[in-house]
Amino acid sequence: MDKDQIIPTHQVWDQLDTSRIPFWAYTDPGIYKRELEKLFYTNHWCYVGLEAEIPEIGDFKRTVIGERSVIMVRSSNDEIQVIENVCAHRGMQFCRKNHGNTDNFTCPYHQWYYDLEGNLLGVPFKRGVKQDGEWKGGMSKNFDTAEHSLTKLRVARRGGVVFATFDQGMESFEDYIGSDMLHYFDRMFNGRKLTLLGYNKQRIPGNWKLMMENIKDPYHPGLLHTWFVTFGLWRADNRSELKMDQHYRHAAMISTRGSAGKDKQTTNVSSFKEHMELNDPRFLDVEVEPWWNGPTAVMMTLFPSVILQQQVNSVSTRHIQPNGHGSFDFVWTHFGYEDDTPEMTQRRLRQANLFGPAGFVSADDGEVIEFSQQGFEQKPFHRALAELGGHEIGNTDHMVSETLIRGMYDYWRKMMEI
Amino acid sequence: MTTDLFLQLNNFYQDNAAAIDQERWDDWMETFTDDCIYRIQSRENFDRNLPMAALSMEGMGMLKDRIYGITETIFHDPYHQTHVVSAPRVISIEGEVIHAEANYAVFRTKNDGIAQIFNVGRYIDQIQTSDTGFKLKSRICVFDNDMILNSLIYPI
Numbered sequence A: 001m002d003k004d005q006i007i008p009t010h011q012v013w014d015q016l017d018t019s020r021i022p023f024w025a026y027t028d029p030g031i032y033k034r035e036l037e038k039l040f041y042t043n044h045w046c047y048v049g050l051e052a053e054i055p056e057i058g059d060f061k062r063t064v065i066g067e068r069s070v071i072m073v074r075s076s077n078d079e080i081q082v083i084e085n086v087c088a089h090r091g092m093q094f095c096r097k098n099h100g101n102t103d104n105f106t107c108p109y110h111q112w113y114y115d116l117e118g119n120l121l122g123v124p125f126k127r128g129v130k131q132d133g134e135w136k137g138g139m140s141k142n143f144d145t146a147e148h149s150l151t152k153l154r155v156a157r158r159g160g161v162v163f164a165t166f167d168q169g170m171e172s173f174e175d176y177i178g179s180d181m182l183h184y185f186d187r188m189f190n191g192r193k194l195t196l197l198g199y200n201k202q203r204i205p206g207n208w209k210l211m212m213e214n215i216k217d218p219y220h221p222g223l224l225h226t227w228f229v230t231f232g233l234w235r236a237d238n239r240s241e242l243k244m245d246q247h248y249r250h251a252a253m254i255s256t257r258g259s260a261g262k263d264k265q266t267t268n269v270s271s272f273k274e275h276m277e278l279n280d281p282r283f284l285d286v287e288v289e290p291w292w293n294g295p296t297a298v299m300m301t302l303f304p305s306v307i308l309q310q311q312v313n314s315v316s317t318r319h320i321q322p323n324g325h326g327s328f329d330f331v332w333t334h335f336g337y338e339d340d341t342p343e344m345t346q347r348r349l350r351q352a353n354l355f356g357p358a359g360f361v362s363a364d365d366g367e368v369i370e371f372s373q374q375g376f377e378q379k380p381f382h383r384a385l386a387e388l389g390g391h392e393i394g395n396t397d398h399m400v401s402e403t404l405i406r407g408m409y410d411y412w413r414k415m416m417e418i
Numbered sequence B: 001m002t003t004d005l006f007l008q009l010n011n012f013y014q015d016n017a018a019a020i021d022q023e024r025w026d027d028w029m030e031t032f033t034d035d036c037i038y039r040i041q042s043r044e045n046f047d048r049n050l051p052m053a054a055l056s057m058e059g060m061g062m063l064k065d066r067i068y069g070i071t072e073t074i075f076h077d078p079y080h081q082t083h084v085v086s087a088p089r090v091i092s093i094e095g096e097v098i099h100a101e102a103n104y105a106v107f108r109t110k111n112d113g114i115a116q117i118f119n120v121g122r123y124i125d126q127i128q129t130s131d132t133g134f135k136l137k138s139r140i141c142v143f144d145n146d147m148i149l150n151s152l153i154y155p156i
């Protein structure tokens, strides 16, 4: 075996279809750079935050699209702007706070300052200094501040969620996610104002796609997440569906537990298997909400940047922020709705103990992603398998399939031209 | 506060940390009251008055469920913790309750690895005193890390 075979230097999809995924898709720094360009910086709407994070004019939040630092800000007229956090002068990432309120953005280096829309308002010593009645130095006479705004992104808002793109030719957000996914998006963000409950943040040493795949993989929850099984929450016979958009990039895993919340079998403090009971059943004190219209859990992946979570009463967005081929930050924003009672808020907070970096079920996911990446790195000529449910790509009415992963890589290959 | 009481309080902090480091979970739970609050929360959420926490337990039942989770159900890389806990800073004493804080640093060591700084922050505590000793009525671990290093399994 020559060196090329152990650490492939040029990437060819030498597999029969996307039921086999070469490890180099997760380990090659060049592939990762191309992903940033083709998936995060062009052709896609990326998640930036919730309107509820910046309720007042002048409120801002610093976040990222791919690896590019951006600021989401509520400008005058109640518009939401997303601007790139790179000064037009010397390129400095001038905004250092995570969030705040301001009436302008000023780069500390040379005090260039911008309005909340990102327009350059002023440049110190633009005309130079006056000495002996004469102007000396300063910017060239034809320097036009209007030509030196911050990079302004296109913004899409829907149901209180904010997406942005550097790609000025991008299709509408609605066309981007497609009508089937839009249905589930609107179910969760149905126009009620959101209330911010807070954040959980973790750094996961694995390729960012593994998190997309984790939420496109209904095979693992009943096997990896012993907690689910122990307390009778996971049942293979739950009614469930897997759905994708027409490009197979986005997906929803939709499941419905019996008559949720009503009987003991489904609110589930007693396990069908080991008769384990929670000492405190409030972790799973589920109350059916009218907006569910049936499903008790809908997990959506909006490629490439965000996961939208409804797990019974716990709702959150999970933002994927890649930083290299082998690591990403995973930022959970938990929220509620304006008409939640204090009891409902408590319930959402208690159920949040299942999720996030310390969650009874989600802690497992971060760990397996780390160890998958370790396996890929030691054997980059090898490939992963996603053959559950066969080779085809399509929606299903059961959970025993890896079709969503095959679909994602079908789309990935087109975009990456691989 | 008398020197005796302070020494007793200091021991209480060190005993609690030793129970975690030595994975003596029953002993750790013993340091809490039945109606306790135990929370591990980022400084960002805490400072902004956002209620979300990495972990938020109310009462002994939830502590027991968490211990069951970490010992029986959650899959995770094995690791050891070592705490370094400062002397407590007594804020106030209200009747039988001491309000105190202490800084902590938690080092994590995995198999094949070297010790990493895993979590750094401050305990914000309410300690119930009685003839039989001290118990935590409330402990909020406010951590400085903006990012948790992948997963947080054991108590802090």
Ligand SMILES: [Fe+2]
Binding pocket: A214, A220, A221, A225, A361, A362, A365
């Ligand atoms: Fe999972």
